Amino acid sequence: MLFKKRNAIDLNDGPHEPNRVSTWFHSIWISPVDLAGEFLDLCAFWRRTRNWRNISALLPVILLAVTLSSLVALGKLSDPIVKTMWYEQRASKELALATSQRTDTESAEQAASDQSLKRLPEVVDMLFRRVLQLNQNNTFARFYVADQMTRYGSLGIARQIMESLAPTPRGGFPKAHAWLAADLIERGQKGEAIDFETLKHHLKRGTAAEDTSPVLLLVYSQLLQQENKTAEAQEFLKRAAKFDPKLLLSAIAVYTEHSQPVQARATADLLVERVKDKKGEKAEDNMVLAAQAYVLTNRIDNALEVLQAGVKQVPQSLKLTRALSDAFRLKFQASWVRSNNEVQVNLDFLDAAVALDPTNIAIQGDLSALAQLGIMKSDETINALRVQIATKGSSFVARLLLAESSFRRGDVAGAINDYEVILAELPRMTIALNNLAMLYTKVVPPRLDESLKLIDRAIGISPSLSEFHDSRGDILAALKRKEESIASYELALETSTQRIRTREKLIAIYEELSQNDQAQLHRDKLVEIQQLLEEQRAKREGVEEQEKQALK
């Protein structure tokens, strides 16, 4: 024993009577010094009697617990600002990767096969949500989290958050303004009524950001152009063109429209400069772009030069052959000379257009224009065409015109003969296939099976052309295959909703089959379209009238 216990004080000493409570209390009372002594004794005794090997079993657990607790403390007590910055950096890095993945085709293909790239958007979303957890006022994180909400269908919430980030009329975060502008444009495209002033406000603020979408820049430039702020509009167009040179075409169109040929030419040259000599997948697109720029600035020969070089390089390119065919059409249109009620045209250009791309349906427009001129009515012209065929050999346009002329004069057999000759040389000429198919329905007896085969060939070459589906519907109706003809007419209307004649034919068949509900549906739609066309016509007339007034 280290300390000796002191004797308790005997309170019964002296003259007082013994107090039982006090005695009991003092019997258990121990002075603090004695207590400390007893405690030290206990400690010493305890230490002597312990099995320290067993007690050391505690160490691995303590080590584990201390390690984990230290890590928890490190994570929880670290500076939130530093932590936020770390998460922001990670998020920005991943976002850059995700953005490059979206824009770069090769990366996109890689992403399709790579799981880690596939989940990049979710990872970026998670990182920005964490940034927001650490700092609710982080504008970019709020913007990104809100933007991601649209992926999960919470567009309304995203809109509300964006509105708080980019309030009207005050300005806010440019990216949020840009987002709201894009949202308004999309809603407008869907037919929702949108506030034009709000759109302008968001476009103005949104286009301040460096990486604003070229589409927004284009829309804003168009708005500025409507307000006759041409110079500003051009600036935005040029900014947009940095992302997409194609948008420079719009800039050229604006200059041309505002009679600024020098600027138009300069912009076109800029575009050509930017796209020329670019190799790779987009080389064909770039050649077409350059050609379009030349066309817009009335330099068709240059366009032909570029395109012919392109076709020489890539003969199988459909884009280039179509563009070259169109360029020859333009050359043909430019060759028209009117003098003393006479029109002189150079059919060679149109011939070249047909020979290059027999599937180019736009040629039909040129043929119709020629027909409208009445050149097919005079025997003199017809004979001249026959002479041309006899002397110069095959001329597709001459044959097409002769066929058209024969048909107009009621000589169906003659027309059939001309089209058959054309198709023998150009079996993929869809205009000839369609016209011949329709002529076969008019002979007695109708050659409907052959007619169907021809139109199917035409559809096989150009499946998206509503004209051909309409013709197929007619042929099937003649064959009494009503259900199939309905399907063809519906297909024709799918690609071109405003085809009034097709809809009328469809209504007639539905009525024949007593499908009155369907017939009524199309009848209502027809009324709607007619009203729309009427409105458009009135609007056009109004604009023309205003222009006339302005001129006066």
Next chain:
Amino acid sequence: MGNFESETMNRDMLDRAEKKILQTWLLLGLVLPLLSMVPFLYLQARRLIDQPRSLFFPLPIAAGIWLLYRTCDYRPASLLRARVAVFVEWGGMGLAVLGIYIVSPWVVQVASVVVTFAWSLGAFGGSKWTRILAICSLFAAAVPLPSGLDMQITSGLQTISSWACNGILDAIGVPNILEGNVLQIQDKKTAVSDVCNGVDSFYALMAVGFSIVVFRRCSLLVSLATLAIIPLCSVLGNVIRLLAIAIGFDYFGFDLSLGWGYITTLILVFGITLTCVLLLHVSIVAILDPMTAQEEQNNLIKLVQWATTWPQATESKETLDRTWAEMNSQPSNWRSIPVLLGLPSLGCVVFGSISAFLVFSIFEGNHVSLKVISEDQAAAFPSQDAFPEQFGSLRKISFSPITQPAANILGRYTHLWKFDDRGNQVFARLDFPFQGWSPLWEGYWASGWKIIETKPVEIPAELGSWTVEEFKMQNQYGLFGFVLYAFFDENGVPMLRATPSESSSRSNIFKRLQNDPTEKVSRCYQVQVFFESGRDLSELEIERNRKFFFGVFERIRKQSETALKKVN
């Protein structure tokens, strides 16, 4: 010699009397009462099996039986102890009757533990009552805590674990986010409750802890200290498991929360946790080992010695001799003990028969359904075509049926419809089956929502009298959530939830004893609608949402009638 023979004969007679007493005691004190409880115990066992966290329950029960059989001295207890045992036995039987009366399998399980303790108290007279109590605490370890306390404790420990894991991941530079109890690493979301609620849960560890201290006949102080470290070890285990999942996914792309990865991690982490428990227990035993007696000891040492040795496992020789003497001198008193139990035991058996009838006939149909809803039956509930493309002002976007793990707080099956409300998504759900009202907000809380306000909704008079509750929430990104929900029962009748003012204190006590604050009797179906918004909803919007909910509820309820008939 003559005296010796007479004493031996006397002892033989007493042995025979002892045996008879013990046999009667076994029959009346244990077999008959437990038989009367079998139907309810069966129900309780089904409930325990349904929840992974309580799947361990046979372990402590088996350990308890083995310990009673192998380590306790089977002989009649002293008269005083026998009288106490009878008193406790009456209490246990009363509790059993109450449990059967209020239809609470949980109360019956508690009663079975009390009855077993009482019987052991009388039957193992050679062992100290404290030892009997310790062994019977193993049976008690298999009883889930009442009033959802077990869930609250588990959920609390999980919250600490996920919070700690979040900190560690930040420290080691693994980007992560914790929303409620959901931890996300990259695009992988892990619900902590799903991965840390298995057979190796906190309660399983607790049962293991109980077993260790009872097997090793530890003193009370050592036992309490050992049990006190279990929550710490449980948190440690949870953190290690979450870290393993997070690091496995972030560094190696392995998902250790599913399939073989889950099983492997479960076994490894349980091994680590168990090792920690054992190591700590060994250390605690060494730290609190009774000090060797010394001649000169101070009071403090004596106190510590007493504290570290109490209680002794066996009765002292003096006590046993006294018991023998008591039996020798007053055998009539002993014989009266089983008689005291006879009537209540028989009463229990009668009551038990009634309970068996109730459980297997009436309850099967109307109250506690024993049938499980199959996936085919679930598919018969309202689905894709339950709502038209345009329902009120909302446009239907999609429908998806979801099957969750058994005993999920969201119910086994969910039929989910998504609607578009001017660019916002609105979710209408039918979740089933539930046993009575369930606290719906728990699920939202676990996914990071903070409940701002919860209140019952006034129902228009034409819709009748039932209960709809609504709550407003906000999450850490500043978004607002608004939820409305209500239940209908197995007959398709909208359910009424008793509010505190309406329910008497008696029924409240009963409900608490039923081991759930809600009516955990009838199988029911929950309809909820969740609205999300970037700003707080106006009163007008709330009123509109309520109307939408009433429409959804009535539509789902009516369309469920055919499916309910099939299920019932």
